[in-house]
Amino acid sequence: MITDTAKAIEATKQLVAAVPFLGGSSSESDYREAIELVDYLIENDDENPLIDFLASKIADYEDNSPRFAEFNKAIAEMPVGVALLRTLIDQYRLSYSDLKEEIGSKSLVSQILSGQRSLTIMHIKALSARFGVKPEWFL
Template sequence: MRATKKIKARHSLASVQKGWEAFQKMSGMRHIANDKDYEEVVALADALVDIGAMDEKHASHSLFAVLADLIYAYDQRNYRQADVHGVDLLRFLMEQHDLRQNQLPEIGTQSVVSEILAGKRDLTVTHIRGLSERFGLSPAVFF
């Protein structure tokens, strides 16, 4: 019985391989082995974004999700990001939103913000909750 299943699997595999080769030629989707592959897969993902495939109800959403996973895996292998600490993120957000220390009521007074930026104080859960709501970010990014 097991031998029969292997024979059937081989026949199915041959069909899958033919279909996969045709699909790769037609779509450009494949394992990302180098920067050229990366650029082609990113272009395909961008085209899918343009037609609305990020929406989970879109017919091509599953294809977009697979491409996004391939892109993410390649990025993780080749472009490791340094860990960003909550204070570094706070500095970045302040710069991007052109904010001064006295414009962060989620943290408190200017002196409290200054102490946090100087490393003399840590962000509290209350600070993080307020900042994540203000900037539309997950609280996890501050930890």
Template sequence: MEEMTHPAEIENKREYTKLLVEVLPHVIHTEEENERYTAVLERLLAKRNRTAEETRILELLTLLIEDFEEKNYSLPKATPCDVVRHLMESNGLRQIDLIEVFGTESIVSEVLNGKRAFAKSHIEKLSKRFNVSPEVFFGSASKSLTRKVNHR
């Protein structure tokens, strides 16, 4: 979740109450509710000069939508090997193309088959090569790697 700046205090309680009644925010249980809240969120995001009250509603909807989507759309945990294989496939690479990262083709093979652990230097080089955070190679990469990454 992106960290939002702390908005100004609610200046107009009547306006905030009106927005609450209009939106009726609550924990999202269905796809229809998620779509409705997402539409409201997008409308608020597109607004140039949001009031403090609108910003508070926007923050609340963001939390509700993220909670629903995290529970319903989360990806399974990817192992570091899965991440490297995905990056290789996305960039049309073969094991031989990663020799500069691992040193030898046999080490590439051993690491990708789980017979050898990733060394710190491997993670640093992979991170630079694919332009991703080193964190994706620590076994908890459950976030999407859908952005096209650069290969050299």
């Protein structure tokens, strides 16, 4: 048991040396390297437990870093459906015109994202079908 504990401690030290972000580093470069590592692991070794460790550290960093304070405040004040739509647009690298079938014109998409208009039930159903997410996630 002592030997296993010593091995675990040594392995942890080596892991933190290789990935300083896991050890609590808050440098921008270590943060970016952690994101790149997660991206790599998801593409090449999606069962690797390191993904969960890093994702947790990254989320904590993004929730607490002053660098993200303004963004986090804006997201918190944004309706859930709009926040989800913005995330989907970013993740899928879409333009407003790419949502013509689900929402309509670019100006309508812009109005929804700016809070001037709301998503309708028809928009929500169409977006749910396109992205394979539950309709209630937009509510």
